[in-house]
Amino acid sequence: MDICEEISRIEEECFDPAWNYEEIMFELDNPLCISVWEQSDGKLAGYALARVIEDEGELLRIAVTESFRRRGFAKKIMTRMLGDMKKRGASVCFLEVRSKNSAAIALYESFGFGKISVRRHYYKNDDAIVMRKELS
Numbered sequence: 001m002d003i004c005e006e007i008s009r010i011e012e013e014c015f016d017p018a019w020n021y022e023e024i025m026f027e028l029d030n031p032l033c034i035s036v037w038e039q040s041d042g043k044l045a046g047y048a049l050a051r052v053i054e055d056e057g058e059l060l061r062i063a064v065t066e067s068f069r070r071r072g073f074a075k076k077i078m079t080r081m082l083g084d085m086k087k088r089g090a091s092v093c094f095l096e097v098r099s100k101n102s103a104a105i106a107l108y109e110s111f112g113f114g115k116i117s118v119r120r121h122y123y124k125n126d127d128a129i130v131m132r133k134e135l136s
């Protein structure tokens with residue numbers, strides 16, 4: 001499995017703008033990056049990409065391909081990602097999410113993330129909600 005190709009396939013399905021193959025490869029090669037993924041039947045079900053800088057983690061991406069949704073993959077990926085961030089020394093995690101993305105917001109809230117601010121018109125047709133969770 002070419003992980004960059006598999007991730008870019010899910011990127012195309014889930015995000016606009018999507019990260020392309022080179023952008024994903026660049027991120028995976030970045031020493032600050034943490035990546036976590038889950039497979040099923042030899043196929044990539046979902047992944048997350050994050051960065052840790054000193055004691056701060058930032059979740060950049062999390063996505064599960066449509067046919068694998070609502071089966072607990074994001075929960076597994078998120079649990080591993082937050083654990084890996086802590087191991088790298090992060091004591092807090094931040095993320096940004098579209099205000100209309102109720103599935104992702106429900107996922108983050110179920111992990112104890114709280115809304116800390118709103119960035120109006122951050123996306124083309126939506127605001128960004130900034131969320132935060134203490135990891136210690």
Ligand SMILES: CC(C)(COP(=O)(O)OP(=O)(O)OC[C@H]1O[C@@H](n2cnc3c(N)ncnc32)[C@H](O)[C@@H]1OP(=O)(O)O)[C@@H](O)C(=O)NCCC(=O)NCCS
Pocket residue numbers: 014046060061062063064065068069070071072073074075076097101102103104106107108110
């Ligand atoms: C958000 C996303 C990653 C969730 O993936 P998933 O594998 O379906 O999530 P899980 O099955 O692990 O669900 C975990 C929890 O998230 C919440 N959740 C997930 N999908 C939901 C939905 N459609 N509606 C409401 N809550 C939802 C629930 O709290 C759920 O727990 P529960 O099943 O016990 O109720 C997936 O919908 C996705 O890839 N969306 C497109 C990409 C995206 O928007 N990413 C986030 C922005 S970076």
